Amino acid sequence: MAALSFLYSQLFVTPPIPTHDFTEQTIIITGGNRGLGYEAARHILRLNAARVILAVRSISSGQTAKETLERDTKRWGAVDVYELDMASHASVQAFVMEMKTVNRLDAVLLNAGIFTQDFVLQDGYESTLAVNVVHTFLLAALLVPVLRRAAEAHGILPRLSIVASDRHVMNNLPEWKEENTFRVLNDPKRAKMSQRYPVSKLLQILLARAMAKRLADANGKPVIVVNSLTPGYTNSGLMNNAHGVTALAGALLAKAIARKTEVGSRTLVAAVSMGAESHGKYMNDSEIDGYVFLSVCVRCPANETRPALSPFVRSEDGAKAQEKMWKELLDILENRVAGISRVFG
Numbered sequence: 001m002a003a004l005s006f007l008y009s010q011l012f013v014t015p016p017i018p019t020h021d022f023t024e025q026t027i028i029i030t031g032g033n034r035g036l037g038y039e040a041a042r043h044i045l046r047l048n049a050a051r052v053i054l055a056v057r058s059i060s061s062g063q064t065a066k067e068t069l070e071r072d073t074k075r076w077g078a079v080d081v082y083e084l085d086m087a088s089h090a091s092v093q094a095f096v097m098e099m100k101t102v103n104r105l106d107a108v109l110l111n112a113g114i115f116t117q118d119f120v121l122q123d124g125y126e127s128t129l130a131v132n133v134v135h136t137f138l139l140a141a142l143l144v145p146v147l148r149r150a151a152e153a154h155g156i157l158p159r160l161s162i163v164a165s166d167r168h169v170m171n172n173l174p175e176w177k178e179e180n181t182f183r184v185l186n187d188p189k190r191a192k193m194s195q196r197y198p199v200s201k202l203l204q205i206l207l208a209r210a211m212a213k214r215l216a217d218a219n220g221k222p223v224i225v226v227n228s229l230t231p232g233y234t235n236s237g238l239m240n241n242a243h244g245v246t247a248l249a250g251a252l253l254a255k256a257i258a259r260k261t262e263v264g265s266r267t268l269v270a271a272v273s274m275g276a277e278s279h280g281k282y283m284n285d286s287e288i289d290g291y292v293f294l295s296v297c298v299r300c301p302a303n304e305t306r307p308a309l310s311p312f313v314r315s316e317d318g319a320k321a322q323e324k325m326w327k328e329l330l331d332i333l334e335n336r337v338a339g340i341s342r343v344f345g
């Protein structure tokens with residue numbers, strides 16, 4: 001069903017042009033210098049955000065993006081560029097130190113991500129795990145106190161949106177049953193790199209759901225909204241490092257069904273515009289938990305209408321994997337920054 005959902009989205013759905021008003025808001029976009037993050041920044045500026053912070057690993061590329069974004073939207077001075085290398089936990093921590101001085105932070109679009117078929121260690125983790133998972137959640141956790149402070153000072157409901165992917169349906173993380181799943185995924189002898197990107201996106205969705213549970217009050221009301229989303233298959237630089245059959249398949253698929261980068265970016269803006277109703281949810285085509293395919297959800301429980309999210313994520317095993325992976329993640333983050341789990345209350 002999820003595969004049909006994907007094809008239906010690519011072929012028949014065009015996410016609507018965002019209209020949400022971001023007046024007075026400050027939004028961080030990781031990897032905002034190109035691709036989906038860059039186009040999302042353009043929308044958010046057009047929609048009156050006071051300040052967009054591009055968190056980028058290359059300051060010069062960030063500066064170029066700032067210049068074109070400000071020129072195109074005539075929003076001079078509304079874009080700031082900060083250095084952030086998501087492959088390095090020291091860089092994440094240094095970036096957060098800078099963000100502690102920001103007066104008001106409304107939302108964070110955790111967009112920076114990589115696709116690679118090559119096993120390379122970065123800061124102790126296979127690079128996809130390091131960038132897409134470990135440091136994405138390290139950054140989210142370190143920004144929680146900044147967002148909480150903004151909520152108190154400005155009476156706002158801050159948001160954390162994680163750019164995951166519909167490709168999460170390609171893997172059910174059989175390794176979740178291993179004693180230490182991250183250790184298995186991080187073992188070059190056991191790593192299946194052809195599956196690594198979908199695994200990283202599945203982990204993002206599971207961990208976003210787990211984090212959302214910890215960022216709600218006793219009545220389930222979010223203190224910080226956490227959601228995840230898929231932009232759909234979109235033309236960008238994501239597959240630039242792909243090789244072999246994967247590169248060929250990616251290029252053919254891109255020609256046949258990919259969205260334009262601007263069109264895909266609308267889904268990022270939709271997610272970061274959402275309030276409490278999206279808490280812990282996954283968004284597809286700019287809508288919470290996707291759409292109903294021909295009004296039918298095959299193999300879903302009677303009242304379940306979420307075909308975009310994989311059956312595994314919605315299963316009992318998925319829920320167990322989610323909690324197991326959350327515990328493992330917290331251990332990893334504690335090793336990076338002692339005491340960090342306390343931000344989750």
Ligand SMILES: NC(=O)c1ccc[n+]([C@@H]2O[C@H](COP(=O)([O-])OP(=O)(O)OC[C@H]3O[C@@H](n4cnc5c(N)ncnc54)[C@H](OP(=O)(O)O)[C@@H]3O)[C@@H](O)[C@H]2O)c1
Nearest residue numbers: 031035036057085086087111112113165233234236237238
């Ligand atoms: N395109 C799709 O079809 C698609 C579908 C589903 C989900 N997504 C997700 O959408 C997000 C954006 O991807 P995209 O399609 O826009 O790809 P992209 O064009 O390759 O852009 C990726 C962005 O992430 C940044 N980035 C990569 N590694 C980084 C690091 N170590 N530190 C900081 N920034 C880093 C890149 O910065 P540099 O310029 O410095 O490399 C770039 O700004 C990713 O999370 C991706 O998984 C994309």
